[in-house]
Amino acid sequence: MPGEGNATGSRVTLHVVSSLDGFIARKDNNVSWLDVHGSVYESGVSISEEEAASFVKGIDCYVLGSRTYEHALELGWPYGDTPTVAVTGRTWPSTRESVEFYSGDLETLVRAKLAPRYRNIWLVGGAMLCQGFLSLGLVDEIRLTIAPVLLGDGLRLFGGLLTESNWDLRNVVAYKNGFVDLTYAASSV
Template sequence: MRTKNSKITIHMVSSLDGFIAKKDGSVSWMHSKDNYEKGVELTEEYISKFLKSIDCYIMGSQTYERTIELGWPYGEVPVFVLTNRNLKSNKKSVHFLSGKLTEIINDKLKSKFENMWMVGGTMLTKEFLKLGLADEINITIIPTLLGDGTLFFDYIGKEIPLHLKDVTAFKDGMVEMVYGINKE
């Protein structure tokens, strides 16, 4: 079952050359100090409106652990951590799920949430794309070349046609691109 408008968006922040982290896992480079005068200003109001549109987040356990280290940005919005490990959280909004990804998404989440964001991890991104579970990709490019590290699209193994839905350039030089995934 699926709510009539439910969708899953894969969201990632990447360097221009396609890396989501340095080799050591560091993401300290994910802030831009560029100045693009024609860009959109990332105001508190803009960010707040955007965040209110998300019904839940889906992530892998490594992304969850990294997020706990860096600071929890998700407030009380439900977060579903996909893991086979026995993890704990002191946050009431965090739920740990294990099992087949298609069953978790199709049987447990799509019937309850309309705007779901998958927020991290190369392995999880690859599985969502391979299984055809994602409806769109929202990627924010930081104006930095890392040279190596962890790839965002770690060799998916199949061609997936995309359709550009939107592009936003921000004053800090970041560019957000939203692509719909053409399902065959």
């Protein structure tokens, strides 16, 4: 059952941005489509830089795969000094004090390493890592942001490796830029 592994009071949130047709990246892992500039959705909300900064401050730890880590470095490291765990089998040079590398069992990572130290853990990609967390029931909450673009092909977040599970809708927010944020909690059913 989703979320069973986090009895310590910590919460693992899977957060990802997807296209309307369910892709999180193009086949070449390119995500330039995230910079979509479409028409303004007048009924949508906007968030100030202060609100966004305050929200991000509440995240205690990020977990990401090696390709997401590589992409974050290319972007100029959007995670600041927040502790970050890059799950990878590759050897990487240490570029930041806040980053540690992990290669091993995901349940051990969450239950033994992260849950005792952090309350608000955000899993931010990639697809294989997210699928691994989901299949092991290590995700308590899914925050799926839908971008107003159809890609037609690419890398899917939810591949064929997952089994059926129920999630409870907790919140929906539509933004002025046309993006929609859906928040689901692991179902207790």
